[in-house]
Amino acid sequence: MIKLEKRPQPSRLWTYLAPLLAVVLTMIVGGILFSILGANPVEAIRTIFWDPLFNPQFAGYSRPQLLVKAGPLILIAIGLSIGFRAGIWNIGAEGQYIMGAICGAAAGLALYPSESVLIFPLMIVAGALGGWAWAMIPAVLKTRFGTNEILVSLMLVYVAENILASVSSGLLRNPDGMGFPGSRNFKQWEAGHNAELIANTGMHWGVVFAFIAVIGAYVMLTRHITGFHIRLTGEAPKAARFAGVNPARIVFLCLGLAGALAGLAGLFEVSGPAGQITIDFNSGYGFTAIIVAFLGRLHPVGILLAGLLMALTYIGGELAQLMLGVPGASIQLFQGMLLFFLLGVDVFTNYRIRIGTREVA
């Protein structure tokens, strides 16, 4: 007989092993999936995990793109992970990302065509504030009226999407765009462009901020009393209250931080890689970041690695579609498997398997 037995302490070994095992399992099952679809499984897995980094035809371009794709994921996931640690479930980072992009872009475009060097810093501040303000809605409702932040933040994503549609075809529409929706393109406006800092590296300000966020979150969670309060609130809410932690303050802090970081991610994306506010500007970073946060064990360094891994599966997945003709949905399935297996394997962190009946002493 096989039995699951709760471990007295979560296993340290499995905490680190689980993500690796999940990746291996995803490769195996994904390989089976690809072979059913008629692609060579080894080639498919190699295209996804190896080619973006080392294929001579693509790597020169793909490698820097990893940073471009991972930057916003890491930035958002860091913010989310802090809330998740405290048991505050902000599912609406996508909405905060959109609002950050809109506010940041609007602040910049209001001053078009100025070439002042202050424009980009202003946009950064406005972007962070936009995301922060959007996250304050669930925070205020939760602390005031006890609403559930999961539902409120998630529903606000759809509100933000409609605001995005409205501003792209109204308020922020490019006056020279012949009536078509979409704002001016920041790539054609030096002062508002989040350009690569060093050519051909993919490093733009968003990636820099992502690295700063990783370090900042690490320091806060391990060295600072606020980080301790956050963890305490998540792990033992009652103890936290006895220790004098103000739960409302933690809610505001966690949601506000997550919102501001998501807003920053949106601003850096709209002024850099995306270039403009359009109706379909958001492409799910806010939701994917939830996977990244958990894949990275809610640990800043883990999130950094998980973000890069996720970016790799995106870019590799695109190459696999292009070179091997596998359907787009199979790539999404492949990415979904990664989280599925992680959650599955995670059982072993808290439980161990015991084979055979145990004698009762």
Next chain:
Amino acid sequence: MKRRTLLASVALAASLGTAAFAQDDPTKACFVYVGPIGDGGWTYQHHQGALAVKEAYGDKVEIAYQESVPEGADAERVLTQMALSGCDIIFTTSFGYMDATNAVAAKFPDIKFEHATGYKREHPNVSTYNARFYEGRAVVGHIAGKMTKTNKIGYIASFPIPEVIMGINSYFHHAKMANPDVELVVTWAYTWFDPAKEADAARAMLDQGVDVITAHTDSTAPLAEIAKENGNAWGFGQASDMAAFTTNDDGTPGPRITSIIDEWSPYYVKRVGALMDGTYEQVDSWAGMPEGEVVIGPMNDAIPEDVKAEAQAMIDAITSGEYHPFTGPINKQDGSAWLAEGETADDGTLLGMDFYIEGITGEIPQ
């Protein structure tokens, strides 16, 4: 300065890449799709066009595509990777790819880029193409005006852009000429492809007594919703024929009475062919029924014979160039004159259309 060196190095890599490929390899035509190829509508039709290219040229061409590519930052990366993978011509099949198409085209001057429904041709290797969908809207508008019993017809609009406004005006104008009592209900879905939202939009209109609905979104969900009315409401296939909705499972006539089909095959075959025989030139193509790019699908028996005949006559007149769907007299919504008796709309006005015609209630959202 920094950016210029980047461009130079990428362009160099690209020209080396294509030079190595160009010798005797087949011509590689690549397609970027905004939805899944199984959407049964917009993307499905573009993919049919891609398959037609393969069909037409066999081993001389190679086809590659990527589905569900988000419009925005991802599009630029996907396009660059396609260019690096040796594509000779790249078709970007959604409006939102416009800036990405032009940006990547700048880095790869030897590769041809074809952008659907856009207007920016910033580089000599970028062409644009579109179809005169309003010609199809005219025909289904006429049928809608004749078929409605409640005198309320509906339009599921995606976004307030000239393309959609043009469709609404053409649909209503011809419905009104067929039936002066007709009223139009427009619902904005703010999406191109979201079956749930599209179904909700259809349901909302049906509940208001609308009994003929056309959609400017890509999925079959509105037809599935209309089917629940058991023959008391009708709809049209959009972008694709959606023939599956012609007959219900129990053999009764289904909700789809005809369809507007986007037929991209002639254009794709022509352009890839031109690239292969060296006659390729930059174009701004806006073709319609005469070129076979806009096709009205088979008409269901639910449409009375005389209405079928009228619709067919309109198709013939548009195809021969005898009739322009926007022929005056037509006034704007506020009552001011737009087209005088016998005057036809010019392409510039149509492509920037931002007003409703007289008789439509409601406002275009801003």
